[in-house]
Amino acid sequence: MGTHLFLFGSSPPFNEQLSDTFYRHLSTSKVAVLYIEREGSDAYIPKYLETFPEEVSLFPLALKQHYTNEEIKELHQCGGIIIGGGDTLAYRRFIVETELNQVIRSLFERGVPVAGFSAGALISPDTSVVSPKDNVTEEQLFEKGLGLLPDAVLSAHYLEWEEQSCLKQAVEKTEVSVGYGIADRSGAYFFNSRLTSIEGYVHIEYI
Template identity: 60%
Template structure:
């Protein structure tokens, strides 16, 4: 059964901004939260930043390290989640390990069922139908236009908007994808979209039409 959709997008890594964190927490019906992340040095110390503000025990958090292939146990655990958080890091790798994989399919189904989803930086960038990766965010140092998760239609996202001086890149992303708008989200800032419509913002947000 499909419900209202709830998408929280942030312009940098964790933690949640204060008000949007409270809104996300209030939407989680249950307490099982999946955190999708790419393992790297210091991950164990960093991961709690995603969930500390939600007030749930570690036993209720399912940490799924992203990779090329997933087991049936991975997918079964993900399907039981009441909410999903997609972490930040290498956007090219996040897209490769999620968007066109079995995990991406599960995430889309959960989202369409009304489970809230939060994306931080890379997680935010891969969420729209069209994923645009900044020249500042890939080794080729060119703007990349790729397929996204499809959780947000007719819009693109730019993370680290102020810090990476993304004004020109966001304009090019909107024009290149022919979407109606682009959301430029600064660090320590975020947006909440309910049913694809902007419902709340926190911090610095630029909307490019």
């Protein structure tokens, strides 16, 4: 069975080949999109499923501090999970620090594919590295992540935000084996935590 993790450097939609791979591993046709509600969300959410066949249905779940039993039950019935982009620290607070953490990890370990876009990608490793350009302190932050990708750190908008030195610093500070710098409109697929395919531009930083 194995685990399936898809990480993207910016906004949706999926890259074409990675979309096909994600779709192939869906356990049901319902896909959850976890997002932070803001103006225009209703029109934006369908972009995450733009590349999928019409049979794939959407379960949009607006992130918050607590979730109802019905929301958790419906999430358990989803065949794939997509974590959206935006404020990385807010995504971390509403996912890593809530009951969604264990739900996502449990589904992921059962083979349900998980995809993260920008902020959603950044919270996926053991350590979530937040760029100085992505928080009000304007300093690089190191926070607890979801733990879906061990022994690695990640940088989103790698080329656009000129994250080269930040990624190198993150690898050195966390003492992980590798760092992945994912540019906009680019993505990577990890099968059983191993980088399996890339679409677009992904820089790999070793110690």
